[in-house]
Amino acid sequence: MDNEVYSFALKTTLSEIQNICPEIKNAFIFKEDGEIIATDPQTSENIAVRVIDAFDGIFEKADSLGDVEGITIEGAKGRILISSINELYFATIASEKAEPNYVKTVTKVLLPTIFKLLEKLDPAQQEKPVGHSLEPREHNQYPHFDNKKSLSEEPEEPEEPEEKQNAVDQMKPTFEPEVNASLPEATANQFIVENIGGLLVPSDTVRVDNDLMSNWTETYGNTKIEEVEIETFGGKTVQCKVRPIKDSKYEGKGIVQIPEKIQLLLEVKKGELIKVKPVIQ
Amino acid sequence: MVKKRTAQETTTIGEPVTIEYPVASDDSIRRNLEQIKMEDGVIGYIMRNAVSAAIDLSDPAKMIDYALLSSSAFDASEELSSFLDLGELKSIIVETKNVKVLSLNLKDTKISVFAEKNADFNRFLKKLTS
Numbered sequence: 001m002d003n004e005v006y007s008f009a010l011k012t013t014l015s016e017i018q019n020i021c022p023e024i025k026n027a028f029i030f031k032e033d034g035e036i037i038a039t040d041p042q043t044s045e046n047i048a049v050r051v052i053d054a055f056d057g058i059f060e061k062a063d064s065l066g067d068v069e070g071i072t073i074e075g076a077k078g079r080i081l082i083s084s085i086n087e088l089y090f091a092t093i094a095s096e097k098a099e100p101n102y103v104k105t106v107t108k109v110l111l112p113t114i115f116k117l118l119e120k121l122d123p124a125q126q127e128k129p130v131g132h133s134l135e136p137r138e139h140n141q142y143p144h145f146d147n148k149k150s151l152s153e154e155p156e157e158p159e160e161p162e163e164k165q166n167a168v169d170q171m172k173p174t175f176e177p178e179v180n181a182s183l184p185e186a187t188a189n190q191f192i193v194e195n196i197g198g199l200l201v202p203s204d205t206v207r208v209d210n211d212l213m214s215n216w217t218e219t220y221g222n223t224k225i226e227e228v229e230i231e232t233f234g235g236k237t238v239q240c241k242v243r244p245i246k247d248s249k250y251e252g253k254g255i256v257q258i259p260e261k262i263q264l265l266l267e268v269k270k271g272e273l274i275k276v277k278p279v280i281q
Numbered sequence: 282m283v284k285k286r287t288a289q290e291t292t293t294i295g296e297p298v299t300i301e302y303p304v305a306s307d308d309s310i311r312r313n314l315e316q317i318k319m320e321d322g323v324i325g326y327i328m329r330n331a332v333s334a335a336i337d338l339s340d341p342a343k344m345i346d347y348a349l350l351s352s353s354a355f356d357a358s359e360e361l362s363s364f365l366d367l368g369e370l371k372s373i374i375v376e377t378k379n380v381k382v383l384s385l386n387l388k389d390t391k392i393s394v395f396a397e398k399n400a401d402f403n404r405f406l407k408k409l410t411s
Binding site for chain 1: 362374
């Protein structure tokens with residue numbers, strides 16, 4: 001079964017769960033390493049990434065006490081539930097009116113059923129990557145996200161069935177290296193802002209994954225990339241120097257380390273999504 | 282005059298660990314926690330506020346693991362509560378393969394109760410919030 005069909009099936013399931021439980025505002029499925037498998041139509045990438053990022057600490061600290069099977073955060077105005085299903089995690093963000101046992105029943109019955117059905121239809125699907133990952137991919141397959149996607153938390157309009165297939169088609173990665181001699185046009189990748197500071201840290205230099213920098217060098221005619229252009233979804237752009245990330249704990253996390261000075265210029269802060277494009281000289 | 286704060290620490294290999302720093306003013310919370318600790322399946326608790334901390338765990342080898350898990354649960358919930366507008370935090374429950382943790386904030390005191398997965402956390406929550 002095609003990855004996109006698998007993802008579409010899960011997205012549709014999440015959408016239907018929201019139809020059954022309208023109190024569920026956001027729902028998405030992810031792996032422990034942060035890879036997002038599917039989100040409902042109303043959940044933006046930003047929300048899913050922020051939630052996964054926030055829980056990263058719990059997953060890490062719980063390692064010695066056994067795998068995380070569930071997390072529930074109960075607030076006066078809403079709740080978050082994370083459930084472990086078939087080596088994946090299902091996250092729901094619901095209003096205070098949502099009945100937790102009802103939500104758990106729906107998710108613990110419906111989702112496993114869908115997973116089993118998909119597994120029956122294509123057992124090999126379980127080993128294939130499905131979602132778009134925050135980690136570096138092989139052979140320049142960095143995801144190129146639709147520039148229209150907004151960081152706004154406002155829910156998007158549900159898509160019509162015929163439009164869903166178009167959306168699925170648009171999910172195909174478009175970032176591919178060209179074989180001929182001419183250099184490909186520089187494309188932007190999305191990353192999450194991470195802080196960087198310290199006495200010896202230059203305030204005019206951002207840091208990205210070492211693999212990404214090697215990737216750029218290979219793609220753009222073995223040109224060493226010295227600078228990047230950072231653009232926010234609000235339209236602010238800054239060109240600055242770039243270096244590889246030094247701290248191994250940030251590698252493969254889909255983050256860009258930005259000094260405070262540049263964050264202030266861009267009016268962004270830690271956890272927000274921005275676009276980074278290499279400057280080819 | 283300089284006030285000296287003394288820490289009473291009792292640690293014996295293989296036996297439960299209790300660490301206390303005085304100046305605690307949450308007597309009712311402590312009493313409830315002590316009662317909860319007597320329940321079946323309860324491993325212990327961690328209680329801390331700006332001026333005091335108490336750790337009472339029957340499994341001292343994992344004290345640091347429990348403390349780190351408790352701390353990260355509070356950090357995650359504070360961040361998400363603000364980001365997602367969840368309102369005032371009522372409780373956090375983290376369930377792993379081997380242990381379940383109930384964390385909540387009472388009178389500016391952060392409390393985490395650790396127990397086996399089949400323990401009755403609803404009762405613990407009611408007792409602590411009563």
